[in-house]
Amino acid sequence: MSDTFFSGAPHWTWLILLYFFVGGVAGGAAFLAAVLDWVGGAEDRPVARSGYNVAAFGAIVSGALLTIDLGRPLRFWHMLFQSANFPALMFKGWSPISFGAWGILLFGLFSVLAALGGMAEEGRLHNPTLRAVGGAVHGGVAKLVGGVAGLFGIFIAGYTGVLLSVTNRPIWADSPWLGALFVASGVSTGAAALILLAARRGATEQALARLSAFDTKALVVELLVLVVFVVSLGALNKVWVSFWGLILLVGVVALGILAPLWLHLQRRPVARAARLVLLGGFLLRLATIFASEGIEHYRVTAGM
Amino acid sequence: MPEAMGFFTDTTVCIGCKACEVACKEWNQLPAENGGVRELSGDSYDNTRRLDGIHWRHVRFIEQFKGPYDGRWLMMSDVCKHCVQAGCLEVCPTGAIIRTQFDTVVIQSDVCNGCRACIAACPFGVIDINPVSGTAQKCTLCYDRLQVGLEPACSKACPTDSIQFGAISELRTRAGKRVAQLKSQGVAAELYGADPSGPLGGLNSFYLLVDKPEVYGLPRHPELPTANLAKSGGLSMASAAVLGLLAIVGLRKRRMDEQSRGGPGNV
Ligand code: SF4
Ligand code: SF4
Numbered sequence: 001m002s003d004t005f006f007s008g009a010p011h012w013t014w015l016i017l018l019y020f021f022v023g024g025v026a027g028g029a030a031f032l033a034a035v036l037d038w039v040g041g042a043e044d045r046p047v048a049r050s051g052y053n054v055a056a057f058g059a060i061v062s063g064a065l066l067t068i069d070l071g072r073p074l075r076f077w078h079m080l081f082q083s084a085n086f087p088a089l090m091f092k093g094w095s096p097i098s099f100g101a102w103g104i105l106l107f108g109l110f111s112v113l114a115a116l117g118g119m120a121e122e123g124r125l126h127n128p129t130l131r132a133v134g135g136a137v138h139g140g141v142a143k144l145v146g147g148v149a150g151l152f153g154i155f156i157a158g159y160t161g162v163l164l165s166v167t168n169r170p171i172w173a174d175s176p177w178l179g180a181l182f183v184a185s186g187v188s189t190g191a192a193a194l195i196l197l198a199a200r201r202g203a204t205e206q207a208l209a210r211l212s213a214f215d216t217k218a219l220v221v222e223l224l225v226l227v228v229f230v231v232s233l234g235a236l237n238k239v240w241v242s243f244w245g246l247i248l249l250v251g252v253v254a255l256g257i258l259a260p261l262w263l264h265l266q267r268r269p270v271a272r273a274a275r276l277v278l279l280g281g282f283l284l285r286l287a288t289i290f291a292s293e294g295i296e297h298y299r300v301t302a303g304m
Numbered sequence: 305m306p307e308a309m310g311f312f313t314d315t316t317v318c319i320g321c322k323a324c325e326v327a328c329k330e331w332n333q334l335p336a337e338n339g340g341v342r343e344l345s346g347d348s349y350d351n352t353r354r355l356d357g358i359h360w361r362h363v364r365f366i367e368q369f370k371g372p373y374d375g376r377w378l379m380m381s382d383v384c385k386h387c388v389q390a391g392c393l394e395v396c397p398t399g400a401i402i403r404t405q406f407d408t409v410v411i412q413s414d415v416c417n418g419c420r421a422c423i424a425a426c427p428f429g430v431i432d433i434n435p436v437s438g439t440a441q442k443c444t445l446c447y448d449r450l451q452v453g454l455e456p457a458c459s460k461a462c463p464t465d466s467i468q469f470g471a472i473s474e475l476r477t478r479a480g481k482r483v484a485q486l487k488s489q490g491v492a493a494e495l496y497g498a499d500p501s502g503p504l505g506g507l508n509s510f511y512l513l514v515d516k517p518e519v520y521g522l523p524r525h526p527e528l529p530t531a532n533l534a535k536s537g538g539l540s541m542a543s544a545a546v547l548g549l550l551a552i553v554g555l556r557k558r559r560m561d562e563q564s565r566g567g568p569g570n571v
Contacts, residue, residue, distance in 0.1 A: 003523035008356070008429035010420040032551060039556040071418015071438035078398035078417045090399055094530050097421040098397035154548070158540040165536040166529045167424035168391060176532055179540030187547045214554040218547060225543060 002236055007168040009293050015069040019062050020160045020285040021189075023104070024182060025278070026058020027157035028190020030111050032211070034150020037143050040207075047207050049118030050198040052146065054190070055111035055153055062104055062156075080105065096163035103159060107152035114149045117142045157186025164288070171292040174236050177229035178288065184222035189281035191215040192274035199271070212270040215277065216261060223257050226284075242298050244291035247283050256280010308407035309450065310386055310508030311459060311467055312475040314482060315520070316493070318379035318466035320363055325352065325381075327461035328361040331446065335436055355382060357434030360443040361458050366519055380511065380520050381458070381467055384409065384430045384443035385497060388505030391529045392422035392431060392442075400440075407472070407508055408445040416440050427504075427526035445509075472508055479512060486514075496522060504528065 033051025036044040067076045075083070079101040082088040092098035113133070119125050120134025137145050161182035164172035172178060191211050199208060230237060240248060257280055260273035328334070335358055336342075345351050350365040362382045369375030386408045393401040393409055400415035401422060411422070411431075416439035423431045423440060434441040446456035454460075459469035468475060476498055486493035493514050497507030503526045517524050 001518060003427065003525055003527065006429055006521055006523040006526075007425075007427055008354070008423050008432060010424040011433070012420065012424075031548075032555070035548070035551045035555055039552050041557040044555070044557075069419075071420070071433050071440070072416070075398070075415075075417035078400070078415060079419070082399055083415050090397065092395075092397060094533060095395040095397055095421070096533070097395060097419060101397060154544045158544060162533070162536045162540055165532040166395065167421075168427040168523075168527065168529055169424045172424075173529065173532055176535040176539055179536045180543035183540050183543040184547060187551070210555060214551060217550045217554060221543070221547060221550070 002170060002174055004168055004170040004173050005295075007170075009169070009296065010167070011293070012069075012289060013293060015065050017285050017289050019065040019069070020182070020289070021282045022058045022065070023062045023160060024157045024186035024281060024285070025189045025193050026055045026062065026111070027107070027153035027155070028186035028188070029058070029193050030055035030107070030114075030146075030153030030190070031150045031157070031187060032190055032194060032214075033114070034146045034153070037146045037150075043204050044207050045121075046202040046204075047194055047198040047211065048146065049115075049122065050201045050203070051190070051194055052111055052114035052118050052149065054193050054197060055149060056108070056115035059104060059108035059111050059156075063108060066101075066104070096159050096166050100156075100159045100163060103152060103155050107149065107156050110145055110149035110152055113137050114142065114146045117145065153190075154183065154186070157190070158183035164292075169292050170295050171233065171236065171239060171288065175229050175232040177225060177232055181222070181225045181229050181284070181288075184218060184225050185281045185284050188215055188218040188222050189278050191218060192277035192281075195270050195274040196278075208270055212264060212273070215274070216264045219257050219261055219277065223253070223261075226253065226257075239291055239295065239298075242291065244287045244294075248287040248291075251283035252280050252287060256283060305405050307471040307473065308508060309470065310408070310445070310472050310475065310510070311383065311456075311469055312479050312498075312510055312512070313381055313383075313467050314479070314512045315378060315380040315466065316486065316491070316512060316514060317464045318363070318381055319464055320349075320365055320377070320379040321463060322352075322363050323461040323463060324458035324467055325359070325361045325363055327457040328443070329359075331449070331457035332360060332444075334358045334360065334434075355384075355428075355430050355442070356432035357441040358436075360384070360441070364521060366515075368515075368519075378515060378520065379466075380513075381462075382521070383458070383509055384445070385428055385504075385510075386443075386445055386508035387526075388500070388508060389528055390504070391425040391427060391527075395421045395425040395529055397421060404447055404450075406445065406447075406450055408447065408450075410444045410447050411440055411442060413437055413439050413441065425529040427523050429521075472506075475510075479510070482512060486512075496520075 029051040033048040036048040067073050082090045116134035117137030125131040125134050158179045161179035167173050260276045263273040352362045355362045364380045366378035390409045400412045431440050431442045455469045459467040483493045497510035500506040
């Protein structure tokens with residue numbers, strides 16, 4: 001029996017699951033938006049703008065979800081400042097939940113700025129202050145702000161997996177691959193979100209097709225990492241003889257990865273595959289979180 | 305600074321009376337579960353079942369019965385181990401968990417915001433949320449009593465001295481003698497957590513056991529949660545680098561121009 005079976009479940013359930021999913025999509029979208037800003041052409045700008053919008057919205061939702069999930073929501077700031085020693089900063093570089101809190105804050109800041117820049121470009125800002133801020137994020141500044149948002153984005157997508165591994169819980173702490181898996185899933189779902197949203201924001205057919213071709217590669221990486229993750233669990237794989245194993249196999253692998261890959265190969269409209277990728281990303285978080293959270297209820301039946 | 309203080313629990317003399325559990329609840333004013341209407345476990349005489357936010361002591365009953373005349377009860381009063389290297393303290397993002405002058409580990413309830421990272425970090429399943437405060441709680445090794453020179457409520461109440469409180473160095477000597485005595489009587493006694501060069505730098509609440517640690521619900525090789533940090537972080541960065549490279553190559557402008565001129569690609 002793994003030593004992780006003697007620890008207690010932290011009750012990280014639906015709100016955290018939603019956060020992991022939303023944070024992953026937002027982070028992946030910001031990352032791809034930044035890549036497009038740096039190496040893409042002018043025709044990619046609508047896609048990049050959508051990416052920053054997804055990132056900004058996702059970051060705000062993430063912050064809200066995390067705050068509501070706390071036992072004492074009004075003390076959320078204790079993670080950022082030393083409560084007895086304000087305004088001294090609270091930061092532990094070795095604790096993912098600590099540096100993650102700062103990561104979300106900065107990710108939110110930079111993606112909101114990048115999104116405002118994009119909206120100002122489109123002439124969609126009517127509030128004078130917002131228009132001034134958005135207007136300042138322009139040209140080289142926009143590229144820089146977007147780049148930083150993208151780097152924080154990929155961090156947000158992946159650190160959630162590292163956070164799970166830096167515990168003593170079954171499955172999470174039994175493999176070092178969760179972070180890498182969540183990075184891949186964040187990028188693939190981020191691309192999917194962009195494919196679905198950017199179409200309505202004036203993205204060209206070409207740009208979307210390119211994004212979809214990239215998503216194919218991201219899905220292949222995700223599948224490979226998922227296989228390595230499962231292999232790395234070794235004897236612990238008995239836990240998947242459960243409802244969560246079914247979700248992982250049917251929901252994540254078949255529907256969320258293989259089906260979209262097949263659709264890509266068949267050159268079907270990109271939106272259908274994108275929806276499946278998003279579903280798969282959600283179910284991946286669901287299976288990995290709940291298989292460990294609820295392990296007390298089924299580990300005897302799973303023969304552990 | 306005072307010496308490191310802690311508990312030595314000799315499980316061989318525990319009679320499962322639960323005086324420690326009751327004394328702890330009373331001193332720390334911990335609420336009853338379920339409004340005092342207790343659900344019975346149904347498969348054991350142990351109805352507390354676990355440590356959590358309102359049970360800071362838990363007397364484990366390990367019922368080893370092969371037949372009606374062949375069996376034994378192992379009893380162990382479980383509690384926070386006040387690890388010398390404490391996983392809970394390590395990850396706590398608010399700084400709520402501190403190490404005291406007695407080398408014990410205490411959660412400050414007015415700082416904790418209930419993020420629950422410590423629950424998953426503790427290798428022993430000690431911490432949980434106290435529904436009254438909404439914060440994470442566990443044994444404080446009676447920090448309030450220690451500061452005024454009193455011994456913790458549980459060890460004070462223990463009628464058989466199964467729970468012994470004192471300076472760690474002295475407790476270790478005493479525990480060593482007890483192991484030797486039991487061994488000379490043919491009992492397979494082992495100490496768990498008494499070795500400062502062992503896992504987590506030793507436990508300031510350590511145990512004398514007569515069966516494998518797992519039997520008592522204790523991990524054989526407890527680890528700090530950050531043992532996984534470097535590897536997990538490194539692999540995540542590698543994954544990000546691979547995807548970043550694929551994105552740069554796949555989404556860069558030159559390639560798009562080539563493809564819009566009719567080159568390869570799945571439009
Ligand atoms: S036993 Fe758990 S709660 Fe107690 S100090 Fe060690 S890690 Fe923290
Ligand atoms: S629940 Fe409280 S004590 Fe535990 S890690 Fe979070 S802030 Fe720290």
